[in-house]
Structures are given as C-alpha cells and as structure tokens.
Amino acid sequence: MSAVERLLSRAVKEISPGSIVNLGIGLPTQVMHYLPENFDVQIHSENGILGAWKQAEPALMDPFLIDAAGAYVSLREGASLFDSAVSFAMIRRARLDLTMIGAFEVDALGNLANWKIPGKFSPGIGGAMELAQKTKRIVVLTTHTDKHGNPKILKTCRLPLTAKACVSRIISDLAVIDVTPQGLVVREKLTDISNGDLQALTEAELTFETGEAAHEFV
Amino acid sequence: MKKNRTLENAIAAIPSGAVIMVGGFGNPGTPFSLISELVRQGQTDLTVIKNDANEAGHGISRLIEKRQVRKLITTHIGLNKLAIDRMNQGAIDVEFHPQGILAEKIRTAGAGSFGFLTDIGIDSEITRPEDLVDWKGTAYKVEMALSADFALIHAAQADWLGNLVYRGSAINFSPLMAMAANHVVVETPDLGAPGRFKPEHVHTPGAFVDSVVPLESLTSDYGILEHHVRR
Incomplete structure (x- = not known):
C-alpha cells in the first residue's frame, strides 16, 4: 500500500453512517472512492450538490455535473442540486457533520493555513474559510512533510490562516493525531515508525498515547 | 416581447471598462460561447x-x-496556474473572497439590499479594522453587496421571455448573478x-x-475534459 493509499484508507473510517460530509480539493476528494457502495452518507460538494457520488461509467458521465475539484460525479438517490448561496447557507448554518480538508500548514493549536503562500502559490480561499469555521468537525488530511521533507505540522502556522483553532484531528501518511487542549496527541501510527522518528518529522511537540512498540497499522 | 439577440449584438452592448459577472463553477455553467465572442470583439x-x-x-x-x-474578483484559481502566474507578476489584480461570501454579496445586490453582517474570516487577514462594526457587544464584519453592469449566463433551456432552467451543477452562481447585474x-x-x-x-x-x-450547437468546451476523468 502506498503512503497515500494508507492515509486514504484510514481517513474513510472517520465517516459516521448517516452523516453529511464535505471533501475538500486534493486528498479529501479521493476518500469518496474508498467508501463502500451502499454506505449511508451524503457527500456535500460546495458547488451545489448534496448527495454526490462516484464517477459514473463513461456512457453516463455528465459534463454538467462535477465536484468542487472538477471531477465528474454522479448523484445518489435522494440527491439535491442548488445554487451557491444555498450551498453556503448549509455550511454556515452548520448542517455539515464533517469536513475533510487539505493543509499547507496545521499547528498545535488546531490553526489551519491552506489558501495563500504569498508571492508563490495562492489558490484562494474557495469554500475553505466557511467550511473550517462552521463545520462541526474538521479533519485535516495531509502528507506529514512537504515535498522537500519539511514538517507541515508546526508549533505555530507561519502562513496566513484560513481559520483559527478549527482542526480536531490530523491524519497524515504516518499517524493519526488529535488536537487537544494539552497539545497534539498521537492516537495511532499508520506505519512502522519509532516515536523519535515521528517527532523528528514534526515541528510541534507530540505526546504519544501509543507505546513505542504499538502496531496499530496492519 | 422576444428577447432573442444574435451573439454579436448581445456582446457588442458591452463597453470596455465594464464590470461583468460570469456564471459557472469550473466548466459547468461557464458561458463559453459568450466569452469567445467577447475575446473576438x-x-x-x-x-x-x-x-x-x-x-x-x-x-x-x-x-x-x-x-x-x-x-478579477473570485474565490479560487488553484486549477489555473497561468492565472496565478499573471497575478504574481502583477499583470492582473485579483481580489479573493470566501466562496459563500461572494455568493451572498451577489445575492444581496440581487435582492436590492446593500450589505450584510458576518463572522466569516473575521480573524483573518481578509478583514480590515474598518470592516468591523460592534452591535450590542458583538463584533461583526460588514460585507457590502456586489453588483455589475453585465452578467453572462449559460442556461440549459430558456424561452424567449427569458425564463431559465439550469442543469446539474451548472446552477452555482448563475441565478444570483442574473439578479445582481443591470x-x-x-x-x-x-x-x-x-x-x-x-x-x-x-x-x-x-x-x-x-x-x-x-446557440446552434455546443463546442467541445462544454463536453467532458479528459484530464478530469478518473481512470
């Protein structure tokens, strides 16, 4: 299993039956493909869909039906379509149970930065501020380090924030980490890595609920 | 009264310097034919x-x-590297808003109101001190309505009175913009x-x-984009 597959197959377990879930651009939108066919969930896509589902077979693919990342989706029975004002009313009125979202940086206080790298790559806010500020539970999906090997899980975010103290849990390719009042707590390790090595790849201080020899991964 | 116009006449009404709302989230709802004519003119x-x-x-x-x-007044340009480069070079001025706030600013103008109060982004760098008001002990951000001279809209179906029906996820900003533009x-x-x-x-x-x-037919822009098909 690749690092990304490991992350995604763990992330899918975050989704409770009967919930309404938004999946952000990047790693989160891929989580949908790990859901069992008959799983009881309504996927919200901020471009105006409640009840989005996996890509249809080629003959049934609709060019007028995409998710927020541009991927072609289908609709489950009971789906609804609506304009952007209604879509974000749903978000700001906290009708969503869970948002999984990507990050440039996330920190020990649960602050999230994912919209602006000044002068380099500023994709923009999109739905992120409203989702991060108003969804009942925010789970960040991110590689543990950036492509240069630098930590993305920091003591304090340095980039402009998307929202303060909004993140409940971080799932990386290496570990499941909760944001708690006492700081970051490692709940599971997703690969065979020592506590010392995991800490070395993380700028924020970690405490370990798992023992050194814990093998939660399979 | 019939509102039918030719492509050329409809776009010729737009002067240089105009403020234009354009429907669409990604491809669905984008009025590619109207935009092509604007590029041509x-x-x-x-x-x-x-x-x-x-x-x-x-x-x-x-x-x-x-x-x-x-x-460009927008929410997210992450799928267009070229636009990000133009922004970084200073060749185009880009103003970002949270997506639902942009929608609500447009909806507000479309409803004939002037603004609304929110807490979205209130702790972030998009909020300036002068945007804040205090009302009965709570701070809110003022968001003003956003209108435009023109809106360019794609509808799946229409009648010649201008009644519109959208399809799939192509609704997005279109009904809001149709209300907010002159x-x-x-x-x-x-x-x-x-x-x-x-x-x-x-x-x-x-x-x-x-x-x-x-439109006599839809160009390939309205079809499936191969690079977005999951294999």
Missing part, C-alpha cells in the same frame, strides 16, 4: 467577477491571456416558446433577463 479594461478562472486556454482564462481583464445576457442551446416550462420549475424568472442568445 476585444473589449478591454474589464472587471470580471467569477467563482474561478476556469483552466488555462478555456473560458475566462482566454480573456486573461489576451489581457482584456484588469481585475444587463443580463443568456446563452442557451435550447430556446423555445413560452409555455414550455411548468411555471414552478423555472429557476430564473424572465424579469431578470435582457438578452437570450440561441
């Missing part, structure tokens, strides 16, 4: 309001590439006589629409 110094910048070589990215756009130009591949829609199924009532441009 070459109006400049435009302010464009659209959720995103489409993708390089498509939709409003072509207006940016031909340097017809002075300012002059609304709609393209549709399926224009028919009044009476074709059940009245309760009309998404945008014709009162908001000024011009309807029938």
Whole structure:
C-alpha cells in the first residue's frame, strides 16, 4: 500500500453512517472512492450538490455535473442540486457533520493555513474559510512533510490562516493525531515508525498515547 | 416581447471598462460561447467577477491571456496556474473572497439590499479594522453587496421571455448573478416558446433577463475534459 493509499484508507473510517460530509480539493476528494457502495452518507460538494457520488461509467458521465475539484460525479438517490448561496447557507448554518480538508500548514493549536503562500502559490480561499469555521468537525488530511521533507505540522502556522483553532484531528501518511487542549496527541501510527522518528518529522511537540512498540497499522 | 439577440449584438452592448459577472463553477455553467465572442470583439479594461478562472486556454482564462481583464474578483484559481502566474507578476489584480461570501454579496445586490453582517474570516487577514462594526457587544464584519453592469449566463433551456432552467451543477452562481447585474445576457442551446416550462420549475424568472442568445450547437468546451476523468 502506498503512503497515500494508507492515509486514504484510514481517513474513510472517520465517516459516521448517516452523516453529511464535505471533501475538500486534493486528498479529501479521493476518500469518496474508498467508501463502500451502499454506505449511508451524503457527500456535500460546495458547488451545489448534496448527495454526490462516484464517477459514473463513461456512457453516463455528465459534463454538467462535477465536484468542487472538477471531477465528474454522479448523484445518489435522494440527491439535491442548488445554487451557491444555498450551498453556503448549509455550511454556515452548520448542517455539515464533517469536513475533510487539505493543509499547507496545521499547528498545535488546531490553526489551519491552506489558501495563500504569498508571492508563490495562492489558490484562494474557495469554500475553505466557511467550511473550517462552521463545520462541526474538521479533519485535516495531509502528507506529514512537504515535498522537500519539511514538517507541515508546526508549533505555530507561519502562513496566513484560513481559520483559527478549527482542526480536531490530523491524519497524515504516518499517524493519526488529535488536537487537544494539552497539545497534539498521537492516537495511532499508520506505519512502522519509532516515536523519535515521528517527532523528528514534526515541528510541534507530540505526546504519544501509543507505546513505542504499538502496531496499530496492519 | 422576444428577447432573442444574435451573439454579436448581445456582446457588442458591452463597453470596455465594464464590470461583468460570469456564471459557472469550473466548466459547468461557464458561458463559453459568450466569452469567445467577447475575446473576438476585444473589449478591454474589464472587471470580471467569477467563482474561478476556469483552466488555462478555456473560458475566462482566454480573456486573461489576451489581457482584456484588469481585475478579477473570485474565490479560487488553484486549477489555473497561468492565472496565478499573471497575478504574481502583477499583470492582473485579483481580489479573493470566501466562496459563500461572494455568493451572498451577489445575492444581496440581487435582492436590492446593500450589505450584510458576518463572522466569516473575521480573524483573518481578509478583514480590515474598518470592516468591523460592534452591535450590542458583538463584533461583526460588514460585507457590502456586489453588483455589475453585465452578467453572462449559460442556461440549459430558456424561452424567449427569458425564463431559465439550469442543469446539474451548472446552477452555482448563475441565478444570483442574473439578479445582481443591470444587463443580463443568456446563452442557451435550447430556446423555445413560452409555455414550455411548468411555471414552478423555472429557476430564473424572465424579469431578470435582457438578452437570450440561441446557440446552434455546443463546442467541445462544454463536453467532458479528459484530464478530469478518473481512470
């Protein structure tokens, strides 16, 4: 299993039956493909869909039906379509149970930065501020380090924030980490890595609920 | 009164310097034919309001590439590297808003109101001190309504009174923009006589629409983009 597959197959377990879930651009939108066919969930896509589902077979693919990342989706029975004002009313009125979202940086206080790298790559806010500020539970999906090997899980975010103290849990390719009042707590390790090595790849201080020899991964 | 116009006449009403709302989130809802005609006619110094910048070589990215756009008011341009480069070079002024806030600013103008209060982004760098008001002990951010001279809209179906029906996820900003702009130009591949829609199924009532441009066919822009198909 690749690092990304490991992350995604763990992330899918975050989704409770009967919930309404938004999946952000990047790693989160891929989580949908790990859901069992008959799983009881309504996927919200901020471009105006409640009840989005996996890509249809080629003959049934609709060019007028995409998710927020541009991927072609289908609709489950009971789906609804609506304009952007209604879509974000749903978000700001906290009708969503869970948002999984990507990050440039996330920190020990649960602050999230994912919209602006000044002068380099500023994709923009999109739905992120409203989702991060108003969804009942925010789970960040991110590689543990950036492509240069630098930590993305920091003591304090340095980039402009998307929202303060909004993140409940971080799932990386290496570990499941909760944001708690006492700081970051490692709940599971997703690969065979020592506590010392995991800490070395993380700028924020970690405490370990798992023992050194814990093998939660399979 | 019939609102049918030719593509050329409908777009010729737009002067250089105009503020233009463009429907669409990614491809669905983007009025590619109206935009192509705007590229051909070459109006400049435009302010464009659209959720995103489409993708390089498509939709409003072509207006940016031909340097017809002075300012882009948007939410997310992460799928258009070219637009990000132009922004970083200072060749285009980009103003970002949270997506639902942009929608609500447009909806507010469309409803004839002037602004609303929110807490979205209140702790972030998008909020300046002068944007804050205190009301009975709580701080709120003031968001002003956003209107435009023109809106360019794609409808799946229309009648010649300007009643519109959208399809799939192509609804997005279109009904809001159709309410907020002073002059609304709609393209549709399926224009028919009044009476074709059940009245309760009309998404945008014709009162908001000024011009309807029938399209003979849809170009490949409206089709499936191969690089977004999951294999």
